[in-house]
Amino acid sequence: MLDFLGDLRRTHTCGALRASDAGQTAVLMGWVNRRRDFGNLVFIDVRDRTGITQIVCDKESNPALHAKAGELRNEYVIATVGKVKLREPNTINKNIPTGEVELIAEELRILNEAKQPPFLPSDTVLPNEELRLQYRYIDLRRDAMQRNIELRHKVAIAIRDYLSAQGFFEIETPFMTRSTPEGARDYLVPSRVQPGSFYALPQSPQLFKQILMISGFDRYFQIVRCFRDEDLRADRQPEFTQIDLEMSYPQPERVWEVVEGFLTAGFKAGGYEIKPPFPRMDYDEAIRLYGIDKPDLRLPAFTPVRDCFAPENLETLGVHPGLPVIAIRTPKVGELSRKERDEIKTMFHTKGGAKLFEDFKRLEKSFPDATAKVREKAGAAAADLIVLVTGSTQSGELKSPGVRKVSPQELAIYASAGLLRVALAQKYSGRHGCFQPGDFRFLWVTNFPMFEYDETEQRWNAAHHPFTSPHEQDMDKLESDPAAVRALAYDVVLNGTELGSGSIRIHRQDIQRKIFHALGLTEAEAKSRFGFFLEALEYGTPPHGGIALGLDRIVMILAGADSLREVIPFPKTARAVDLMVDAPTPVSEAQLKELGIQVSKN
RNA sequence: GGGGACGUAGUUCAGUUGGUUAGAACGCUGCCCUGUCACGGCAGAGGCCGCGGGUUCGAGUCCCGUCGUCCCCGCCA
Numbered sequence: 219m220l221d222f223l224g225d226l227r228r229t230h231t232c233g234a235l236r237a238s239d240a241g242q243t244a245v246l247m248g249w250v251n252r253r254r255d256f257g258n259l260v261f262i263d264v265r266d267r268t269g270i271t272q273i274v275c276d277k278e279s280n281p282a283l284h285a286k287a288g289e290l291r292n293e294y295v296i297a298t299v300g301k302v303k304l305r306e307p308n309t310i311n312k313n314i315p316t317g318e319v320e321l322i323a324e325e326l327r328i329l330n331e332a333k334q335p336p337f338l339p340s341d342t343v344l345p346n347e348e349l350r351l352q353y354r355y356i357d358l359r360r361d362a363m364q365r366n367i368e369l370r371h372k373v374a375i376a377i378r379d380y381l382s383a384q385g386f387f388e389i390e391t392p393f394m395t396r397s398t399p400e401g402a403r404d405y406l407v408p409s410r411v412q413p414g415s416f417y418a419l420p421q422s423p424q425l426f427k428q429i430l431m432i433s434g435f436d437r438y439f440q441i442v443r444c445f446r447d448e449d450l451r452a453d454r455q456p457e458f459t460q461i462d463l464e465m466s467y468p469q470p471e472r473v474w475e476v477v478e479g480f481l482t483a484g485f486k487a488g489g490y491e492i493k494p495p496f497p498r499m500d501y502d503e504a505i506r507l508y509g510i511d512k513p514d515l516r517l518p519a520f521t522p523v524r525d526c527f528a529p530e531n532l533e534t535l536g537v538h539p540g541l542p543v544i545a546i547r548t549p550k551v552g553e554l555s556r557k558e559r560d561e562i563k564t565m566f567h568t569k570g571g572a573k574l575f576e577d578f579k580r581l582e583k584s585f586p587d588a589t590a591k592v593r594e595k596a597g598a599a600a601a602d603l604i605v606l607v608t609g610s611t612q613s614g615e616l617k618s619p620g621v622r623k624v625s626p627q628e629l630a631i632y633a634s635a636g637l638l639r640v641a642l643a644q645k646y647s648g649r650h651g652c653f654q655p656g657d658f659r660f661l662w663v664t665n666f667p668m669f670e671y672d673e674t675e676q677r678w679n680a681a682h683h684p685f686t687s688p689h690e691q692d693m694d695k696l697e698s699d700p701a702a703v704r705a706l707a708y709d710v711v712l713n714g715t716e717l718g719s720g721s722i723r724i725h726r727q728d729i730q731r732k733i734f735h736a737l738g739l740t741e742a743e744a745k746s747r748f749g750f751f752l753e754a755l756e757y758g759t760p761p762h763g764g765i766a767l768g769l770d771r772i773v774m775i776l777a778g779a780d781s782l783r784e785v786i787p788f789p790k791t792a793r794a795v796d797l798m799v800d801a802p803t804p805v806s807e808a809q810l811k812e813l814g815i816q817v818s819k820n
Numbered sequence: 821g822g823g824g825a826c827g828u829a830g831u832u833c834a835g836u837u838g839g840u841u842a843g844a845a846c847g848c849u850g851c852c853c854u855g856u857c858a859c860g861g862c863a864g865a866g867g868c869c870g871c872g873g874g875u876u877c878g879a880g881u882c883c884c885g886u887c888g889u890c891c892c893c894g895c896c897a
Binding site for chain 1: 853855856857859
């Protein structure tokens with residue numbers, strides 16, 4: 219038999235009571251976390267998001283209440299009125315903050331019962347993720363999830379407060395907007411009023427925030443949902459939250475100062491002190507040292523070791539004469555078995571003609587002098603794992619790197635090595651111990667190239683986006699040497715994760731036109747895609763720039779989680795499915811007809 | 821689009837070279853227990869071995885397909 223709440227009013231949360239409250243009457247409400255039944259004496263742990271308090275039901279002093287306590291099962295929702303009592307010294311529970319007291323129940327109301335859940339919030343081993351997502355409301359009751367969501371809240375509030383104090387306005391922008399063919403795939407929303415036409419959910423509020431600068435808002439921010447219909451990863455969800463901001467009259471450094479400021483505030487809210495300014499690194503340097511544009515600084519950089527080998531050694535090994543030889547050092551890995559060495563091969567995703575030497579021991583037998591030099595140059599201790607990555611003699615004729623410092627074949631080697639470096643670091647994290655909680659290595663990666671060449675489409679693409687400003691000194695190379703043009707674009711990176719990306723934008727119509735031209739867009743094409751924006755640029759646009767950071771990723775790292783799903787209340791699976799509500803689903807013929815949509819069947 | 825891992829009681833897992841009736845722990849149900857807090861004790865219920873084919877005298881185990889979850893590559897201006 220269930221009871222009504224009536225006018226019973228909660229006086230304390232389940233984590234609140236302390237020794238100093240002894241003697242008070244308290245009213246607690248929450249879930250039955252566990253029941254320990256001794257026959258004539260029953261203990262009930264009642265739980266809410268703040269903690270757990272022990273309720274005592276004694277048959278001798280209150281037989282009716284004791285009988286009712288016997289009906290309780292896990293996850294029933296109850297209310298209890300009782301006296302807060304100091305526990306006997308030998309019965310104090312030091313494991314919980316409320317462990318010095320207990321509530322002697324005088325009244326017990328069963329507010330709701332619960333079916334036996336597929337798993338319990340108090341379980342120590344996690345069920346598989348499919349089940350957690352299907353029964354997300356139970357999963358979210360778990361202490362760890364409650365903490366993550368609370369952390370997320372605190373970080374977001376701290377960042378809001380900081381930006382507001384710095385004069386940024388939080389301004390909302392539309393979710394139903396216009397599809398722009400560049401970039402990620404759009405999620406589309408059909409229009410009923412205009413059959414055959416579609417809105418798109420924003421991949422980011424990019425053009426709106428630039429228009430807000432044109433509108434004179436000077437400093438804008440928004441903690442905003444973005445949508446991208448691309449394949450998922452542990453750190454990628456189809457809808458995710460960005461801390462988006464834009465400001466007028468900035469140099470890149472002005473944007474960086476703001477980001478360093480709000481990250482300091484956000485991390486402080488998460489319980490960590492970080493010290494800006496963050497180090498800075500050129501994109502080209504990041505590629506040469508780490509093989510990736512989001513270096514994890516917690517582990518050693520590459521060591522170039524071509525000069526350690528005699529030319530005839532390299533020839534014997536089938537190493538290309540013009541390409542770098544780089545050593546990847548992973549600390550303290552120790553002896554590897556034959557099987558473990560073979561696994562390195564499968565971890566190596568070769569790009570272009572990149573070539574791997576995973577068995578350094580064997581190289582040491584054949585080339586003792588050269589390998590000793592490699593060890594020395596890489597600063598390797600005896601237990602450190604060394605693998606070499608280079609270009610094979612089949613890499614073909616070297617393409618000129620042009621003005622850029624890294625040729626395509628070199629890039630292939632660096633990129634392959636960069637992925638292997640990260641994979642090795644993850645696999646042997648238990649051995650090298652370089653991934654410590656609370657160790658936050660921030661980095662600004664700067665001076666990205668303006669354009670990337672798309673081999674399949676035989677044209678230049680914007681590396682960041684087409685509204686990114688080139689370096690003032692590189693304007694003259696837009697036509698003559700697009701590859702050499704540096705963008706005023708920057709990424710903020712934390713422990714090998716890209717937290718955010720931004721740039722100084724183009725504010726001049728003449729330069730914007732040049733960029734579109736370099737991207738192979740005709741005047742007419744540019745006008746049809748971005749006409750409203752190009753027109754806005756003509757009415758007095760101030761210089762402006764900004765950035766957007768992934769809130770989910772920030773909280774994930776702060777929480778020490780390996781997946782965004784741990785910090786998003788209702789996330790989607792790798793196939794972009796919500797297992798709790800079972801979305802997406804087909805819709806009725808009537809709905810489709812109203813929207814003027816036909817679904818092709820095949 | 822490609823590669824890899826996994827799928828066995830409600831849950832987490834074990835299950836040998838294919839061989840009797842598929843096990844354990846936790847949870848669940850009942851009984852006992854007045855100081856536990858991952859309580860304890862006794863008894864019990866609970867299985868489409870993801871699904872569909874195939875090989876075999878015989879399949880949880882081998883093969884093919886399929887579905888689902890996870891990780892990675894491509895993709896993510």
